Amino acid sequence: MTAIAHKVKITYCAECGYEPQTLDLAQALMLEFGARLSCIELIPWEGGTFDVSFDGDLLHSMKRDGGFPKPATIKDAVRARLSA
Amino acid sequence: MTIDRARFDQGLTYEAYKDQMTRNRDRLEENERRVDLSKEDLAAFRALPRAVKVMVLAEDWCGDVIANLPVLGRLARDSGKLDVRIFLRDQNDDLMQRYLNKGQFKSIPVFVFLDDGFHELGHWIERPASVTEVRAKRRKDIFAAHPEFGSPDAPVDQLAEDVRVRLQAELAKMRDETAKFANAEVVRELREIATRVAA
Numbered sequence: 001m002t003a004i005a006h007k008v009k010i011t012y013c014a015e016c017g018y019e020p021q022t023l024d025l026a027q028a029l030m031l032e033f034g035a036r037l038s039c040i041e042l043i044p045w046e047g048g049t050f051d052v053s054f055d056g057d058l059l060h061s062m063k064r065d066g067g068f069p070k071p072a073t074i075k076d077a078v079r080a081r082l083s084a
Numbered sequence: 085m086t087i088d089r090a091r092f093d094q095g096l097t098y099e100a101y102k103d104q105m106t107r108n109r110d111r112l113e114e115n116e117r118r119v120d121l122s123k124e125d126l127a128a129f130r131a132l133p134r135a136v137k138v139m140v141l142a143e144d145w146c147g148d149v150i151a152n153l154p155v156l157g158r159l160a161r162d163s164g165k166l167d168v169r170i171f172l173r174d175q176n177d178d179l180m181q182r183y184l185n186k187g188q189f190k191s192i193p194v195f196v197f198l199d200d201g202f203h204e205l206g207h208w209i210e211r212p213a214s215v216t217e218v219r220a221k222r223r224k225d226i227f228a229a230h231p232e233f234g235s236p237d238a239p240v241d242q243l244a245e246d247v248r249v250r251l252q253a254e255l256a257k258m259r260d261e262t263a264k265f266a267n268a269e270v271v272r273e274l275r276e277i278a279t280r281v282a283a
Binding site: 009011014015016017019041043045046049051053056058061 | 143145146147148239240241242248252255
């Protein structure tokens, strides 16, 4: 069996004070998936960004979807992809 | 009435606001030093028949606050005609709800100009539209000149880390190069509002 590395990236606007939402989501993913995720990368950015991707698939984009995602929604999406 | 005297007096002065900042004070003060006020603009503010009150909503993590609040701070200090009181956005949601950007967004800074009777003369939110426009064009130009940055609309996490760092540096350079224009636009718009005060 070959182990596959799965990575979540959270890109957040560091000029907008989105750190709390970023940390809440990162914590939720850490507690839920532990070592099933090879990496949770936090990317400080700008321009009102809050994007979450899993292995390159955009799960949530503040510009595309509006607002912050619910951690439960992101967890469901990650779980589905890990099980696929 | 947006605010009464008792509430206004609870706001922080510009210096008190700086003292309570937990981050970005160095950037704010650097911007303050770089604001270049023309004699004509200063004269217009100094010629106001009486001091104008300015209620501000701000937070120290916000880039637009760090860029634009120092312009107001310098105008207040150099003209002696603006009485500025600052309220932290996240602790004063009742005030914030009255000045939502496009009726939806809690954009800051918000500057509300008030006369002696605390009647609003006008308000200003976030940054001038002209600055947003110029920077959007410059941003487009950066992406056009650097194909390695990909599409301006693509999620930035798709870029390799070293490319992302270069893009960030290009965007910072662009903001720096447009800062003088941006400050002048802020002064122009604030002057237009402040001079509405009746003689």
